[in-house]
Structure formats: C-alpha cells, structure tokens
Amino acid sequence: MKALMSIGALVGVVGLLLLVGMIFDVIPSNTVRLVEGYMPFQMLLEFTCYVAGFAGLSYMASSIGMAIPRFWQGIGFWAFVLLYLKFRVYPPIPFSVRAMYGTVSLVAVFMWVSANEEDWKEFKRPIMNVLDASSGTNKLLRYAYLILLPIIIGGFSFNAMVPKSEEPIELRTVHPAPPAxxxxxxxxxxxxxxxxxxxxxxxxxxxxxxxxxxxxxxxxxxxxxxxxxxxxxxxxxxxxxxxxxxxxxxxxxxxxxxxxxxxxxxxxxxxxxxxxxxxxxxxxxxxxxxxxxxxxxxxxxxxxxxxxxxxxxxxxxxxxxxxxxxxxxxxxxxxxxxxxxxxxx
Amino acid sequence: MGRVTRKNLFSIMALCAMVGLLLLPIVMALPSPATGEEAPTADGAKKDGDKVEKGRDVYYKTEGIVVGAPAPKTMDGPRDYPRYNFESRVLLWFANQQHLYYGSFVLAVPIFCMVIEFMGVMTKDKALAKRYDQLAYDFIKISLTAYSLTAILGGILIFTFLTLYPAFFGYLSSIFRPVMHIYALMFVAESGTLYVYYYGWDKMKEGFLKWIHLSMSVILNVIGTLLMMLANSWIGFMMSPAGVDEQGRFLGNIWHVIHTALWNPLNVHRLLGNMAFGGGVVAAYAAYKFLASKTDEDRAHYDWMGYIAMALGVAFLIPLPFAGYWLMREVYAYRQQMGITLMGGLLAWLFIIQATMIGILFLSTNYYLWQAMGRMRGAEKYQRYIKYLVFLLACGYLVFITPHTMVMTPAELKAMGGQQHPVLGNYGVMSAKNGGINVIITTTVLSFVWYMRGNKVSTVSWAKFGNIFMGVFFACAYINIIWLAIYGYYIPANVRVGLSVPQVATTLSCLFFMFALNSVMMKGAKQMGPIEWGKISVRSQYALIMLATAFTWMMGLMGYIRSSVRLFWHVNEIMRDNSPWAYTHTTGFAANMISFNVLFFWLSILFVFWLGSLAAKKAPVEAKAGVPGSVPQPAGSH
Amino acid sequence: MGQSIMYGIISVIICVAYFTLIDHVFMDMQGLDYWYLFRK
The missing domain is CATH 1.10.760.10 (Cytochrome c-like domain)
Known part of the structure; x- marks a missing residue:
C-alpha cells in the first residue's frame, strides 16, 4: 500500500512540475504531445493520473505529519483543474467551455468536501474561523475581506458594464438541417x-x-x-x-x-x-x-x-x-x- | 356481519360503476368513426356515385375517402390570428406549460399512491403498513387540490386556443372531434373515480374492502394514462401527421390520426417523465416540510417521505434517457431533417442545456444518497470512497455536456484554428456522450447499492465471494462502457449507432443483477444500527429541492424543444403557421420564459401545499375546542 | 488472501465472459457485427 502510494506521490510531483512549467511557459504545452486519434482518451487518462498522484501526495503528506487541510485540498484541486484546462490542453479551449468545466468541477469539489458531516465541518472550519475572528490573524483577514470583496465585485461589475469593441459571438449552425x-x-x-x-x-x-x-x-x-x-x-x-x-x-x-x-x-x-x-x-x-x-x-x-x-x-x-x-x-x-x-x- | 356484506356489495358496485365509466367512452366512440367513415360515403354514393374523392394518407400511404376539409391556409390578421397587444404564442406557451405541469403532477401522484398503498398492503409489519397507508393518503390529498387547478388551467388553455388561434384550433378539433369528446368523458370518469377513491379511504380500510380500494387506484391510473395518451395524440399529430392527405383532409380513419409515427414513443417518454416529475415535486414538498418542522418526530416523518418520493422518482428517471433515445430514433426515422434540426442544427444548443440538467439530476441524486448514509451507523466504511465516485461522475458529466459546436469569440476561433476543437470536439459526438451518461447512471446504481447495504453486514456463507463478485462486476461494467465508447470512434457510423444498445444493456445489468444480488445477500443481514430517520444533514434536503427544480426546468425545456422543432408549421408539412410569431425564439428568451414558468409553477404549488396544511391543522383544533368552523391557523405558522 | 485472489479470478472470468456476450448478442440482434474491427 505504502509503495503504491509513493509511486502515486511521485507521479503527482512530476505532473505538477510539468504543469507549473507549462503555466510559466518554460515548457511548451506540446512537449507532452497529444497524440492524434487518441487525444480525448489521453486527456481523461492524464487527468486520472493526476488524481491518483494527488491521492498519493496527500497520503504521503499525512503520513509524515504534514497533512494538507481539507480546505486547501479542495481549493487547490479546483485551481488545478482550471490551470490544467487553460495551460495544458492545446489548442486553447474557448472560454465558454472552460467556464462550463470550471463550474462542474467546482460543484464536484463541493460534493467531495461535503459528502459527510466530518469532512464538511473540517472544510468549513477555516471559513468559520475567519468569520468568527477567532485569532488576531483571522480578525485581520476578516477586515481585509470586508474591504477587498466589494472592490472585487465592483471590479467585476465594472468589467461587465464597460463597453468593449469585440466582435460579437456567433452561434453558427455548422450543419443546418438539409432540405428534404x-x-x-x-x-x-x-x-x-x-x-x-x-x-x-x-x-x-x-x-x-x-x-x-x-x-x-x-x-x-x-x-x-x-x-x-x-x-x-x-x-x-x-x-x-x-x-x-x-x-x-x-x-x-x-x-x-x-x-x-x-x-x-x-x-x-x-x-x-x-x-x-x-x-x-x-x-x-x-x-x-x-x-x-x-x-x-x-x-x-x-x-x-x-x-x-x-x-x-x-x-x-x-x-x-x-x-x-x-x-x-x-x-x-x-x-x-x-x-x-x-x-x- | 350484515353491514360488512352490504358494504362489500356497495364497494363492488362502485368498482363496477368505475369500470363502466371507463368503458363508456369506448362504447360511445364505436359508432363515431363509423359514421365519420360511412355516412358521407353513403350519401355521396346516392347523389353522384362517381364524385367520391379519394386521398392518399401522408404517412400510412393508404388510400382513403376524403371526408374532411383541407387545412386552412391562414393569413396574418385578426381573422386567423386575433391578438392582444402581446405575442400570442407566449401566452399560449404559458397556459400550456402550466396545464402540463399540473396535469403531469396529478397523473403521477395516483400512480405513486397505488404503489405505496400496495406496499402497505403487502408489508407484514403492521406499524410500517400503517405508515405507508398514511403516506399514500397524504399524497392523494396533495393532488386533490392540484386536480381542480389542472381542470381550471385546462379550461384557460382551451379559451386561449379559441381566442388566439381560432383557425388552427378549428382545424384540429374538426379532425379530433370524436377523440375530444372521449377525452372529456374520460375526464369525468377520472374525477368520479378520484373522489370515490379519496373519500372512501377510511371506509375501505381493511380486509377485502382494502383490495377493492386498491383496484380502484388501478382503474384510476388506467383512466389517467388513457387521458394522457389521447392528449399526446394531438401533439403527435402536430409533429408527425397521419390519417390525412397532403392538403390535410381527413381520410376517415381516426385510428391513423391517433396512432402517428411518434405517438407511442411520446407516450412512454411522457409517462416516465411524469413519474419522475411527480416524485421530484413530492420530494421537494417533504424537504420543505422537513426544513420547516420543529420536532424530531416531524423531521423523521418528512425525511422518510422525502426518501420514498426520491427513490420512486429516480426509479423512473433511470429508464428515461432510454425512452428519450427511442423517441429520438423514431424522429430520425420519421424525418431526418427534424432529427438534425433537433440534435445537430438549430436546437442543438438547447440539448446541451438539457444534458446539463440531466447531469444535475443525477448529481443531486447521488449527493442525496451519500448524505443519507449519514443517518445510519456503519456506513462510514463507504464514505472514504465517495471521492472516487465524485471523480467518475464529474468525468462522465464533463464529457456528457461538452458541446459539439462551441460558443466562442472570433479571436478564440482563430486561435483554435477551426470550428471543432481537436481534443474536446471528440467528446461532442454521440459515442462519447453515451459513454458519459452510462457512467453516470452506473455510478448512481453503485451509490444506491452502497446506501442499501450501509448499515448492514451480510451473514450469508458466500458473503466474501459475493462482495468480490459485485466489485468486479461494477469494475467490468465501467470498463465495458468506456471501451464501447472508445471503440465507437474506430468503426463506421452505421455500426456505431448500434453500440449504444450493449452499453445500455451493461448499465441495466448493473441495475438489475446488482440490486437482486444485493438484496439476496442482505437477507437476514446483521444490522450495525437502526436507520435514524430525521438525522440527515440539511444539505441533503436542499439537494432534493434542487432535484425537483431541475426536473421542472427540464420538463419546460423539453416541451419547448418538442414544440419548436416544427419550426414554422402548426401541423408539420400540412398547415403552415402564418402568424408573425412563426420564428424560433432565441435561446436566451426561451430560457427566461422557461424559468418564469418554473417560478410560477412553484409559487402556485406552494399555495396548494399551504391549502393542504390548512385542512390538516383545522381538524385537531376543532377536536379540542369543539367549535365547528373555528378560525384557521394563520398562513405563516407552518 | 489466497482465497480472495481465487474468488477475484473467478469473478473476472464470469464478468468478462458476460459482458462480451452482452456486447456480441445485442449487436447481433440489430444485425450488426460487434467484431467489425477485428475481423479485418
């Protein structure tokens, strides 16, 4: 079991390094080629490998006493999915599809962390701590959020409202129904x-x-x-x-x-x-x-x-x-x- | 003794009367097609023998004697399309959708009642039997108010048709004349049966009378289903007309008009859909009551009710995609054009939304089941593995919702170098999508199996083999589904379409064999602890509400798709829609309209629930105070 | 442990046989050939 998990952890580390390289453009994303004809399965397989790698990593971390908190596991995994879709898969995926995938994986992460009561409590704890201002840092964080959140939301609204000079999106029907x-x-x-x-x-x-x-x-x-x-x-x-x-x-x-x-x-x-x-x-x-x-x-x-x-x-x-x-x-x-x-x- | 026999006699008579009511329309109908067919012929033959005009059936290709007028060629104007200062089509849409929501609900709930009442009769445990019986009674009580609303909404719908689309409705009713009368008579039969069924509940509680009562519920459902099938024949005719010639002239054979190409697939699909929808609504009702209840006892009851309703709803949800697939196949077989407009052309975007909704349904179901494991001791052993199920579900879901043609800005289009994405484009085809949905359904089955064995440990001698076998069976099922999905890419399209059948068979094998094996293994199993009803997280109840909302939304969406696939036809290829609203709505407008319908439905059904709770509360108050007609409880109290 | 492996092997054999049978029979029922790719 331990050996299996170590291999998993190794896969996880290598995978993460590769991804980080791709994000910072050190390694071009076609270094690991997506093989023509097998691409869709390859992507799913890669994804599965990453998940197995993460399972291994989290196991190793907790066995040396440095368990990653549930909260950060969840957030981290979601961030991973977004980054993977943005930087790994080429040619670039349109935003609309990435948004769909991102939403689904957010839901999946939520389902994972709240599947049973203990996990959910553990996941909520950092959020609750900040809301309750249970320590000095948390109090500071709470003030920071109080200021930052409106600014961020305001920024989003501004961004949505500001006129842009983009070409409009075309919902093109590539294969319209033919006549009889x-x-x-x-x-x-x-x-x-x-x-x-x-x-x-x-x-x-x-x-x-x-x-x-x-x-x-x-x-x-x-x-x-x-x-x-x-x-x-x-x-x-x-x-x-x-x-x-x-x-x-x-x-x-x-x-x-x-x-x-x-x-x-x-x-x-x-x-x-x-x-x-x-x-x-x-x-x-x-x-x-x-x-x-x-x-x-x-x-x-x-x-x-x-x-x-x-x-x-x-x-x-x-x-x-x-x-x-x-x-x-x-x-x-x-x-x-x-x-x-x-x-x- | 004598009283009981008299009661028996009365109840048997009531049952016979119902059967009579059921048969009455058929008896009445018998001469009507005959007159429709023969009377003009006879007349015509007498007057001028050679002037009998013959027409060719557009679908059945049979020859028939023309007896009806051709479909009117309408013109935009107050004669054919009188209107308010508003889009008539949207008004009709609203009226239709609300009627359908309520109609589905009142057709589905009696089926549940029948099942639950039957379960109550068959259960040996007296206390449980009583609970089942009470539950069934609660169900029918909810549907009773909804029933009168359905009738009212039906009336509104007909008036909307008559006032806004007189030419079209006139044509439709000229063809369906006998059917519409049978429909009305069936409605009377349905009402009568329903009221006897409901008010006779207490009187027919025990022994032989209970069985009579149960058979009444069967008759009630037979009538209900026939009603639905008749109503379906109209929309079936509008989509895939038959029994008329090319000008839309009725050829005398009413059965051809009813039994169109899409009638039966529509019937099956709608029946299953109604059931799933009814389960969702009742589950949402229970969830709402659970969240609002103040005592543990109430919570336990509504938790249980929500679970039963959810389980029944899901039982009908699982075969629903297959029924949908059959319907789609028949659509393609009927008109390839129509199929492409639906799946690959104009309406393809709506199908992506539909896929998203289906995914949400299954996701919420799974989530609910995992949460439900929290109310039993011993289920902890499965909870560690839930994350892998989440992973499987999410992957299946992602593949399932990947659009074939993606929404993108021209800049993104350039960057991608073509309409299709080389990686994700492959998820957009049928082969991958079938794999995705089958993985999702199999995972749901797996969740159910885990739930059912949550607090139990098998005591049969071959338990170890059984467990290993189940594990291997599920693993192989997953492998087979994924393998078939991949295999589909490497074989020609005409062989590929066949692959969906073994895929479905794999999923169904899991469903049937694993459920059966599981229940055999769990017979006389050691319980780790009782199921503690009511000790379920609040999140699970929100999942139930989510489930119900998704059902309602999806029903609205699918109805819209089915209706708009006719494009600019009232009756496909027979009667053209010449109103100014013959165009297809934008996806955004349609989605908003559906959301509005859903919102309206939920608000109005909340009102119905509130009415139900009003009646329930009045009784004890009366009993205590002994004052008839005491003041009802205020609205906010429940 | 040995018993578990034994059970596992038996299960795998049954399941693989069963699903292959399903694939073949259900394709055959539609008049299609499941082994299309391998026959060539």
Whole structure:
C-alpha cells in the first residue's frame, strides 16, 4: 500500500512540475504531445493520473505529519483543474467551455468536501474561523475581506458594464438541417434515399461494405488493403472513381480545404471561419453522403435560413461541376479521410 | 356481519360503476368513426356515385375517402390570428406549460399512491403498513387540490386556443372531434373515480374492502394514462401527421390520426417523465416540510417521505434517457431533417442545456444518497470512497455536456484554428456522450447499492465471494462502457449507432443483477444500527429541492424543444403557421420564459401545499375546542 | 488472501465472459457485427 502510494506521490510531483512549467511557459504545452486519434482518451487518462498522484501526495503528506487541510485540498484541486484546462490542453479551449468545466468541477469539489458531516465541518472550519475572528490573524483577514470583496465585485461589475469593441459571438449552425430534396442540373435528389452512383463493387452494384473496406485507414494515412491502390491503372469501379474524384478535388477544392483535407489549404486563413476540416470526426464522418452532395452543389449561398449567419463562401459547385463530378469528389473525400458516410439502417 | 356484506356489495358496485365509466367512452366512440367513415360515403354514393374523392394518407400511404376539409391556409390578421397587444404564442406557451405541469403532477401522484398503498398492503409489519397507508393518503390529498387547478388551467388553455388561434384550433378539433369528446368523458370518469377513491379511504380500510380500494387506484391510473395518451395524440399529430392527405383532409380513419409515427414513443417518454416529475415535486414538498418542522418526530416523518418520493422518482428517471433515445430514433426515422434540426442544427444548443440538467439530476441524486448514509451507523466504511465516485461522475458529466459546436469569440476561433476543437470536439459526438451518461447512471446504481447495504453486514456463507463478485462486476461494467465508447470512434457510423444498445444493456445489468444480488445477500443481514430517520444533514434536503427544480426546468425545456422543432408549421408539412410569431425564439428568451414558468409553477404549488396544511391543522383544533368552523391557523405558522 | 485472489479470478472470468456476450448478442440482434474491427 505504502509503495503504491509513493509511486502515486511521485507521479503527482512530476505532473505538477510539468504543469507549473507549462503555466510559466518554460515548457511548451506540446512537449507532452497529444497524440492524434487518441487525444480525448489521453486527456481523461492524464487527468486520472493526476488524481491518483494527488491521492498519493496527500497520503504521503499525512503520513509524515504534514497533512494538507481539507480546505486547501479542495481549493487547490479546483485551481488545478482550471490551470490544467487553460495551460495544458492545446489548442486553447474557448472560454465558454472552460467556464462550463470550471463550474462542474467546482460543484464536484463541493460534493467531495461535503459528502459527510466530518469532512464538511473540517472544510468549513477555516471559513468559520475567519468569520468568527477567532485569532488576531483571522480578525485581520476578516477586515481585509470586508474591504477587498466589494472592490472585487465592483471590479467585476465594472468589467461587465464597460463597453468593449469585440466582435460579437456567433452561434453558427455548422450543419443546418438539409432540405428534404434538392434539384441539381434539373434532376431532383431526395436526400433521405439517394445514393452515390459510384459507391459500387466490381459488379457495379451499390455496395457500402465493399467500398468501406477499400479506404485509407483513418488517422493513419495507410491503405486499408495494401493492394487497393487507386493509382493502379488497371482499376475498375470504385477505386477508379476515387482517383477521378481526387483529380477533381485537387483541381478545384484543395486550395481551400487543403491537400490533407483538413481545411488548411493555401487560401484557408483568408477566411473566417476557415474551411471545413474533413478529417474531424464532427464533419463528414457524421453526415450522410447526400448531405455533402447537397452542400457542395449549393455552396454557401444555398444554405437554408437555419444556417445563419451563412458564414461560408463556398461557391455553388453545380455551376462548375457536373452531377457525376460532385458525386466523385464526395467519394474521394470519404476515401481519403478514412470515414464512412452515415447511414440510417 | 350484515353491514360488512352490504358494504362489500356497495364497494363492488362502485368498482363496477368505475369500470363502466371507463368503458363508456369506448362504447360511445364505436359508432363515431363509423359514421365519420360511412355516412358521407353513403350519401355521396346516392347523389353522384362517381364524385367520391379519394386521398392518399401522408404517412400510412393508404388510400382513403376524403371526408374532411383541407387545412386552412391562414393569413396574418385578426381573422386567423386575433391578438392582444402581446405575442400570442407566449401566452399560449404559458397556459400550456402550466396545464402540463399540473396535469403531469396529478397523473403521477395516483400512480405513486397505488404503489405505496400496495406496499402497505403487502408489508407484514403492521406499524410500517400503517405508515405507508398514511403516506399514500397524504399524497392523494396533495393532488386533490392540484386536480381542480389542472381542470381550471385546462379550461384557460382551451379559451386561449379559441381566442388566439381560432383557425388552427378549428382545424384540429374538426379532425379530433370524436377523440375530444372521449377525452372529456374520460375526464369525468377520472374525477368520479378520484373522489370515490379519496373519500372512501377510511371506509375501505381493511380486509377485502382494502383490495377493492386498491383496484380502484388501478382503474384510476388506467383512466389517467388513457387521458394522457389521447392528449399526446394531438401533439403527435402536430409533429408527425397521419390519417390525412397532403392538403390535410381527413381520410376517415381516426385510428391513423391517433396512432402517428411518434405517438407511442411520446407516450412512454411522457409517462416516465411524469413519474419522475411527480416524485421530484413530492420530494421537494417533504424537504420543505422537513426544513420547516420543529420536532424530531416531524423531521423523521418528512425525511422518510422525502426518501420514498426520491427513490420512486429516480426509479423512473433511470429508464428515461432510454425512452428519450427511442423517441429520438423514431424522429430520425420519421424525418431526418427534424432529427438534425433537433440534435445537430438549430436546437442543438438547447440539448446541451438539457444534458446539463440531466447531469444535475443525477448529481443531486447521488449527493442525496451519500448524505443519507449519514443517518445510519456503519456506513462510514463507504464514505472514504465517495471521492472516487465524485471523480467518475464529474468525468462522465464533463464529457456528457461538452458541446459539439462551441460558443466562442472570433479571436478564440482563430486561435483554435477551426470550428471543432481537436481534443474536446471528440467528446461532442454521440459515442462519447453515451459513454458519459452510462457512467453516470452506473455510478448512481453503485451509490444506491452502497446506501442499501450501509448499515448492514451480510451473514450469508458466500458473503466474501459475493462482495468480490459485485466489485468486479461494477469494475467490468465501467470498463465495458468506456471501451464501447472508445471503440465507437474506430468503426463506421452505421455500426456505431448500434453500440449504444450493449452499453445500455451493461448499465441495466448493473441495475438489475446488482440490486437482486444485493438484496439476496442482505437477507437476514446483521444490522450495525437502526436507520435514524430525521438525522440527515440539511444539505441533503436542499439537494432534493434542487432535484425537483431541475426536473421542472427540464420538463419546460423539453416541451419547448418538442414544440419548436416544427419550426414554422402548426401541423408539420400540412398547415403552415402564418402568424408573425412563426420564428424560433432565441435561446436566451426561451430560457427566461422557461424559468418564469418554473417560478410560477412553484409559487402556485406552494399555495396548494399551504391549502393542504390548512385542512390538516383545522381538524385537531376543532377536536379540542369543539367549535365547528373555528378560525384557521394563520398562513405563516407552518 | 489466497482465497480472495481465487474468488477475484473467478469473478473476472464470469464478468468478462458476460459482458462480451452482452456486447456480441445485442449487436447481433440489430444485425450488426460487434467484431467489425477485428475481423479485418
């Protein structure tokens, strides 16, 4: 038990040192890399390690007779969460999300320190001491709070009221609900039932299973099947269309959407927001193929009312590409990112 | 002897009368669809045989003979949308929401009464049985005043509809004509049953009569549930119309109109929701009384009442997310557009708020249970580990509330380099969120198990194995849930959506197997000490109030979401809303409106509680003084 | 101590088997393949 706790304490110390380094910008926060494809679990795992480390630290401290008071444990842990989110995770998390996380962890800390009566009493004691002015220092502190608290609150109000010249926050609906059907080059496509005519097996039949097996491995960039190479001249069917789609993509789309399809093309940063990142699991990975077809055909100008503030400059590609070409590009995008289009059965 | 038999006879007759009342609307209804279907046909056939117009059902795709008028094409103006100098939609919203709150409450409380009364009858311990019976009686007493308020609010709602939305209401009532009458008759049946049930409580206290009384509560609840289902058929029709053709003309089959695509998911979801809500309100009532009580005896009673109400409410809260998931699936199946508007589009922000509220519900439940361990000796052994449960809950909660699209300033957007955050963006998808909520629910189950074994030590011979097995089972359940959540990222979306089912099955396995195993292990267990009712921290009672408020707020929110998903339609794709208020409110306005509704509800229900306490207090005063109609106690005294 | 480890191992075996079964059966019921990633 003791050995386990010592290891925990060691982890805690190392973790804390790293975090302090990141806070003071001594160590850049990407020293410990967040590995692409595993980032969300890595963050939770890191967090768990920290908690285990803290458990170890607190155990060691109390075993050498220097127990950390409950009050400071609580406050300290909350401060840790805020600092971790602010300085460890990159790219920076927007304030709104950090505020949500901060509130939840504050509630969690409260639940922890007040879970039973003794803990709660212990936690309250420093606060009560100050309120009761039980000693000289506490009396001084109480006066200090009497003066400081109104100033701080006044500062907050002032800050809230003072006019700022920031751009307003936009609640942008990135994927607005599509229409039930869309008309491209005179043909009506029902979005719920239409299929990509090029998602076919060697027999020429629509076959999602077959095409899914021949894509690039997601996040790794390797071919899922080593011999499924779209640049092979002898290809027929699916992989041939992927290559054709790729050609169209690199002639038209990649300037903005990037040669890695991650929305960071040559012109990407001229736009705000930058173009869609197809490698993100929140874009094409969770949409139906027909949704992409509709978006590509109609462009930013064809967004419905719901897509306010229509922050998209994508041209309506139906004016430049044929229906077949659009389907092929969509096919290529899924192939290259390693995602499967969403289906409803 | 003879008196008892006569009493028996009377009570059986009363029961039969109730069953009769229950069947009456059905009997009455039988010819009405028939007339609706055949009478015009017959007439039409006589006059001009070839002029029978046929229409195609928008949902069932069946052919039917047109018998109704098309949905009116409304125009903005005093004819179709008469108004005060105020937004009519907000008035309607308010009337609707208040009626729903009270309606849910009075439908839920009789179900509780039934359960508690049944528990009282089945309990062998005489003293406990009496307490249960008294509790059930207290419950129904609270709901009685609320019942008349529900009816009044229903009346207000109908008048609001008639005066502010005459064209729409006219269309709806032309289609639901027979259903609305059945509804009214059911209401009469419900009232009659309720009053006999309530006033007959003392007379039917023992033996065979008690069983009759219990069966009355069953009938009462059957009527109540049918009432709710009929009311649901209207909102179901508005969201996913069926039984009419594309112009909204009724095709003669009333069952198609009632049984729309979303009717049954709505029924299940609403029934469970009502129960959880009712439990929350009663728990808040008990918490309020606990905080206000001056004697240990009162505190003990209200602590116990709060616990029972909370436990019943939570029992229905746990399946609620699954019912919600089913409803969502059906929505997607009905119209993908509607599903995306809800979950990924316009209303997605409201779902983040909803996730936050769900989290609050589970967090307060857990917190209450941990606090409740304070009233039993021997539970200290678990208290050291609570911090780890807090950690699990918080992690699950954080993942669960992470928005898919984040609110940010343009500067932050630039710094992040895209709409999606590469780390947190992954928490915003379904796979992670399902993992989060299942971790939260499993932790709640674990808290319950700890609570139930708090003051007990198992004495069965295999206790050691049992304990280890339970520990391992929970650990494996957590691992399985998290594993499935991670696994979901690496498989295609159509396989991924299926993963939620084994995840749910894991959580439910914990619920059922662990509860069952625990109760087997705790049979004849050694008690470390009695449960000392009333010796619970004040914080726990605030947690109960929090729970109830969160329920109310969430109900308001979900109702708003369900209603606004129709966007600019009165009846989806059939009848367009051409009033000036066909737009969707901003999230801020909606939240304020919901808060106002919640506040109003709580203020008015406090009044109802106060009325209840007035009646309770009057009795002893009368008994002591012997003066009929003595002055009621002042309001501030309770 | 030895007995506890024994019990622990038995429990782990039962639980892992049970949850794997749940995963498989409930995916199978929906006509989906739980082992999708591993079959390839």
């Amino acid at each position: 059907s869309t008309k491209v080059h005179g043909k009506t496509f029902v979005l719920q039932t239409s299929q990509n005519p090029y998602r076919v097996n060697p027999e020429g039949k629509y076959d999602q299973e077959f095409t899914n097996a021949n894509i690039v491995e997601q996040g790794m960039g390797r071919l899922m099947k080593p011999n499924a190479n779209p640049w092979d001249e002898k290809n027929e069917g699916y992989l041939k269309y992927v290559r054709e789609g790729g050609e169209i993509f690199f002639q038209n789309c990649h300037f903005c959407h990037g040669d890695n399809l991650n929305g960071r093309g040559l012109h990407a940063f001229a736009f705000n927001p930058i173009p869609a990142n197809f490698t993100d699991p929140g874009t094409i990975a969770q949409l139906q193929e027909t949704f992409i077809f509709w978006r590509v055909s109609k462009g930013g100008i064809g967004l419905p009312n719901e897509g306010f503030p229509w922050a998209s400059v994508m041209p309506p590609w139906e004016q430049h590409l044929t229906v077949d070409e659009i389907w092929k590009v969509v096919l290529f995008e899924y192939w290259h990112t390693g995602y499967y289009p969403r289906t409803w059965d």
